[in-house]
Amino acid sequence: MMLRYIFLIVAFIALMVMFSIGLRKDPSALPSPFIDKAAPAFELPDLEDPQKTVSRDDLLGKKTLVNVWATWCVGCREEHAYLMQLAQSGAIPIYGINWRDNRDDALRWLQQYGNPYVASGFDADARVGIDWGVYGAPETFLVDEQGVVLHKHLGPLDAVIWQRDFVPLLALVTGDES
Numbered sequence: 001m002m003l004r005y006i007f008l009i010v011a012f013i014a015l016m017v018m019f020s021i022g023l024r025k026d027p028s029a030l031p032s033p034f035i036d037k038a039a040p041a042f043e044l045p046d047l048e049d050p051q052k053t054v055s056r057d058d059l060l061g062k063k064t065l066v067n068v069w070a071t072w073c074v075g076c077r078e079e080h081a082y083l084m085q086l087a088q089s090g091a092i093p094i095y096g097i098n099w100r101d102n103r104d105d106a107l108r109w110l111q112q113y114g115n116p117y118v119a120s121g122f123d124a125d126a127r128v129g130i131d132w133g134v135y136g137a138p139e140t141f142l143v144d145e146q147g148v149v150l151h152k153h154l155g156p157l158d159a160v161i162w163q164r165d166f167v168p169l170l171a172l173v174t175g176d177e178s
Contacts, residue, residue, distance in 0.1 A: 039066070039147050040131040044121030047098050047106055054121035058095060059143050063170060065094045066141040067117070067157070068129060070101040071109045073137040079156035080113050086162065087116035092170070096120030099129045099137050142166055 039056055046052040059066065067083060069076040087094050096117040098106045103122055110120075123129050132141070135154060142151040150169050153161060 035149055035152065037149060039141070039143050039149050040128075042121070042128040042131060044097070044123055044128055047096070047103065047110075047120040047122045050103075050122070052119075054095065054119045056147055058119065060147050061145055063092055063145060064143050065092055065166075066097060066132075066143055067094055068097045068099045068132070068134050068137050068139040069120075070099050070137045071105040072101065075156040076138045077113075079138055079158065080116070082156075082158050082162070083116040084114045085159075086157075093118045097123050097128060097132070097134075099123050099134065100126045142169055 039059065041056045043053050043055040046054050065086075069080075083094060086092070094116050096119070098120050101122075101124065103124070106120075106122070110117075121128065126134075132139075138154075138156055140153045140157050141149050144150055151165060153165060
């Protein structure tokens, strides 16, 4: 009988330790297996012109952002104005992956809110998103000139996150700040 109470107390303490550790972790900091590795190869039909494609090759030769977005995504709506501002600044080209969405809805979205993307691939079946390790939209990847993923951000991107997480990495890579 006493052994049962000791077991319950030990189990309770173990759970409290696990919860305590979990509460200290940043829930938006999901690791990516691609950090410091080549971005996954992909080729998707262009959202606006399905006869064209968007691929990993488009990312090479310049630092780029790859932004995974969808019209049903509340966080994507939150970050969209900042993506427009970033695109207009010319700081970095932004490529989109329209993920698990409807093409007509996505085209209406870009017409209504503006298009910050150099090009946006249409990933209706989420195949490319899976290859990139996408957990949910929005997610933004910083990719260097050689196609290596330098950083992954989960959640809406804004000016604070850009300055805190992306600009220092751009400065390390280029020696200047954007």
